Amino acid sequence: MSASIEIIFAVMVVSYIIAKSLKISTELSMFFAAIAGGLVGGVGIPARHIAEGAFTYLDIILIFFTATFFMNLLKESGGVVYVVRGIIQKFSRKKSILFVLITFLLLLPGALTGAGSVTVLITGGMIAVVLGYMGLSKPKTAAIIFIIAGLSAAAPPVSLWAMLTAAGVNMPYVGFFLPLLIPCVVLSLLTIFILGWRGKPVDLEKALKELPEAPPQMNWIKVILPFLVFFILMLAGRIWPHSLPVIGLPLMFVVAAVVSYFLSPVRLNIFDIARNTVHQLLPLIGTLTCVGILVQIMTLTGVRGLIAITVVTLPITIVFCSLFLVLPVSEAVLMWGAAPVLGVPLVLLFNTIGLNPIVALAGMSVIWPLGDALPPTAIIGRLTKDTVEMEEPYGHMLKHCLIPAILIIIAGTLMVIFSKELGFLTLL
Amino acid sequence: MIITILYYLLTGAIAFLMICNFIRSKKWQEEVLYILVLLPFLLRLFRLK
Numbered sequence: 465m466s467a468s469i470e471i472i473f474a475v476m477v478v479s480y481i482i483a484k485s486l487k488i489s490t491e492l493s494m495f496f497a498a499i500a501g502g503l504v505g506g507v508g509i510p511a512r513h514i515a516e517g518a519f520t521y522l523d524i525i526l527i528f529f530t531a532t533f534f535m536n537l538l539k540e541s542g543g544v545v546y547v548v549r550g551i552i553q554k555f556s557r558k559k560s561i562l563f564v565l566i567t568f569l570l571l572l573p574g575a576l577t578g579a580g581s582v583t584v585l586i587t588g589g590m591i592a593v594v595l596g597y598m599g600l601s602k603p604k605t606a607a608i609i610f611i612i613a614g615l616s617a618a619a620p621p622v623s624l625w626a627m628l629t630a631a632g633v634n635m636p637y638v639g640f641f642l643p644l645l646i647p648c649v650v651l652s653l654l655t656i657f658i659l660g661w662r663g664k665p666v667d668l669e670k671a672l673k674e675l676p677e678a679p680p681q682m683n684w685i686k687v688i689l690p691f692l693v694f695f696i697l698m699l700a701g702r703i704w705p706h707s708l709p710v711i712g713l714p715l716m717f718v719v720a721a722v723v724s725y726f727l728s729p730v731r732l733n734i735f736d737i738a739r740n741t742v743h744q745l746l747p748l749i750g751t752l753t754c755v756g757i758l759v760q761i762m763t764l765t766g767v768r769g770l771i772a773i774t775v776v777t778l779p780i781t782i783v784f785c786s787l788f789l790v791l792p793v794s795e796a797v798l799m800w801g802a803a804p805v806l807g808v809p810l811v812l813l814f815n816t817i818g819l820n821p822i823v824a825l826a827g828m829s830v831i832w833p834l835g836d837a838l839p840p841t842a843i844i845g846r847l848t849k850d851t852v853e854m855e856e857p858y859g860h861m862l863k864h865c866l867i868p869a870i871l872i873i874i875a876g877t878l879m880v881i882f883s884k885e886l887g888f889l890t891l892l
Numbered sequence: 893m894i895i896t897i898l899y900y901l902l903t904g905a906i907a908f909l910m911i912c913n914f915i916r917s918k919k920w921q922e923e924v925l926y927i928l929v930l931l932p933f934l935l936r937l938f939r940l941k
Contacts, residue, residue, distance in 0.1 A: 489921050495928065519932045519941060526899075529906055711895055714902060742909045750925040753932070 467504050469766040476501040476767065480797075490843075491750035494801060498754070498761040505765035517760030520631075521752040523714075524578070527622055528749060530717035531577035533741045534690070535586050537721050540737055541728035543687040546678035548590045556666040559598075563660060566591055567612060567652045574616025575648075576694075576717075578624040579748055580833060580844045583613040584851050590675060592852040597671040598663035602854040607864035608659050610848040612652045614833030615872075619648035621698070622713070624800050625829040628755075629807035635821060639890030643826035646889070647875050651830065655868040681729035689727060694720040747843065755801035762805065772809035780817060783810070784881055788873040791828055795835025796842065802832060820883040822890045827879025834869050837862060900937065907933040 467475070479500035483493035498517075502510055538544055547569065555562040570591060574583035588609045595605040618625065620641045630637045697716040701708055725732060742749075762768040775783070794802035807828060814824040837845035842858075849858055879886060907930060914926040935941040 489925070491925055492921055515931060515935060515941065518928065519935070522932045522936065525929075525932075526902065526906075530902070709895060712899075715895065715898060718898075718902065738905070739909050739912055742906065743913050746913075746922065746925060746929070749929050753929050757928075 467506075469770045472501050472505045472765045473767045473770060475504045476762070489747070489750075490799060491747060491754045494751075494754040494758045494798065498758040501761050501765050501767060505761075505767075507761075507764060510761070510764065513760050513764050514757050517757035518753050520756030520759065521628070523712075524624060524627060525749050525752055526714040527717070528577060528579065528745060528752075529741065530714040530721065531622065532579070532582050532745055533738060534694075534717045534721040534724060535573050535577060535582060536737050536741050536744075537724045537728070537732060537734075538687070538690065539586050540732055541686075541724060541730055542679040542682045543724070543728075544587060545590060545676050546682045547687055548587070548594065549672060549675055549678055550684070552594055552666050552668065552671055556668045556671075559660075559663065559665060560657075562594075562666070563656045564653065566594065567649075567656050570609065570612040571616045571619055571648065571652055574613055575619035576622060578617055578622035578627070579745075580610075580613035580617035580836060581748065581847055583616045584609060584844060584847050585744065588613065588848060588851045593674050594666060594671055595660065595663065597667045597674075598660065598665070600660055600663050602852055603856050603860035604659050604864050606848050606852040606854050606861040607868070608656055609852060610837060610845055610861065611655045611865055611868045611872075613844060613848065614836055615648045615652050615655075615830065617833050618644060618829045620644045623826075623829050624752075625803045625807065625832045626825050628800055628803035629811055629825055629828075632759075632804045632808035633811050633815075633821070635811075639822045639892045640826055642889040642891065643823045643879070643886070644829060647826070647830050647879065651868070651872050651875060654871055658867055659864060679729040686727040686729065690720040690724040693723050751799045751801070755798065755804065758798075758801060759804045768805065771805060772812070775806065775809035776813045776816070778813075780813075783813065784877060787828065787831060787877050787880060791831045791876075792835035792838060795832045796838035799836075799843070802835070814880065814883065818884060819880070820887040820890070822892075823883035823886045824880045827876040827883065829876075830879070831873055831876035834865075834872060837865060903933055903936050907937060 476497040480493050480497040483496045499509060502508060551565045555565065569587050570583055573586040574580050592605050592609060595608065623640065623644050626640050626644065627637050694716055697719060701710060725734065759768065794806050798805060811821050811825050815821040836843060849861060854861065910926055910930050914923060917923050917926065
């Protein structure tokens with residue numbers, strides 16, 4: 465016998481809250497909520513559906529792993545520190561150029577991997593040193609790194625919120641490049657210029673002393689070549705779609721990683737780096753797996769339908785006006801689970817009323833990462849605080865995030881409202 | 893065909909790394925998560941799904 469859908473939903477929410485209050489991780493809390501939903505919904509512990517749900521994002525997990533592995537190889541070979549040292553040596557007195565290059569360095573890892581945490585781990589620490597020697601306070605530095613790390617996760621080519629939602633509405637992940645790239649780059653630049661404007665020129669001597677040394681044999685070609693190979697593979701598939709086999713993003717990242725490995729001036733322990741990559745990504749891969757299971761059980765018990773119907777029958781003005789709150793809060797609770805659970809009905813609603821679903825989804829994807837600073841999860845916010853070695857209370861960082869967050873919310877909401885007019889950005 | 897084999901190798905390598913980390917892990921939450929995350933990899937490797 466099964467309970468009504470509202471009761472099943474309530475039981476899932478309560479189970480999640482209980483699990484969280486017992487200090488169980490967000491990923492496992494979602495899994496327990498799914499199991500509780502299955503039990504109350506009269507389907508017991510549906511092994512087939514758990515396996516089915518765990519499979520949902522396997523392709524994205526492969527992209528995640530290979531991209532992060534590639535970035536970790538580059539970091540271990542000394543490529544990242546070489547670039548950071550090179551940039552500050554050349555542009556320590558030219559603040560504007562330095563800010564643009566720092567933004568690019570912060571955007572790249574997250575854009576390629578789809579995870580803001582990778583940005584924080586790969587380049588965040590080193591950029592924090594540079595910003596610190598420009599006289600910026602730790603909370604301000606943490607706010608800059610957190611906001612840009614969030615935007616990097618939303619930036620193309622890998623934007624998990626857009627990918628997960630697109631998969632949920634059976635929409636190909638095509639046409640998102642410019643609608644995601646333009647707001648992410650513009651908002652990142654605005655963030656660093658607004659928060660860092662009062663910064664002094666870098667104290668070069670001290671900064672270089674604190675940054676790790678790059679291997680002497682490292683050079684720009686060794687850094688750029690793996691990226692070049694990756695972009696050639698990506699572009700080749702688009703230029704000659706009928707002549708080249710589709711190898712997929714994971715294999716492209718593997719090829720780039722192999723190039724990076726052979727060009728590395730230092731001997732790399734590939735097994736240790738790969739094992740650490742899996743360990744580093746466990747919370748993120750775990751989230752994707754558990755979200756898949758949760759969404760599968762929600763679909764099985766009718767809870768997903770209930771949420772979808774509730775969302776699509778809301779007055780559209782209320783939907784527009786509440787995006788600024790609903791999206792970050794859903795991200796804070798469900799992390800990427802917010803995309804398939806809330807993003808899918810929202811995109812269906814926008815599509816029904818004649819908005820451009822691609823641009824609207826891109827607009828939402830820009831707002832979602834803000835939730836990564838909010839409790840109960842706040843994974844990237846806390847990670848940034850630790851990486852920057854900020855001793856002030858966490859709220860100080862949030863205070864500095866406020867102005868960029870308002871700009872991001874305004875930009876994202878306007879993209880949703882005017883998505884039809886901005887449809888040309890999709891190039892479709 | 894070659895690409896499919898390469899993807900099986902990649903899946904197998906990641907599954908192997910997860911098993912290594914699972915064995916070394918000392919936290920129960922991490923262990924449960926490794927088992928959950930391993931599930932799709934093993935099912936794909938054994939061609940059960």
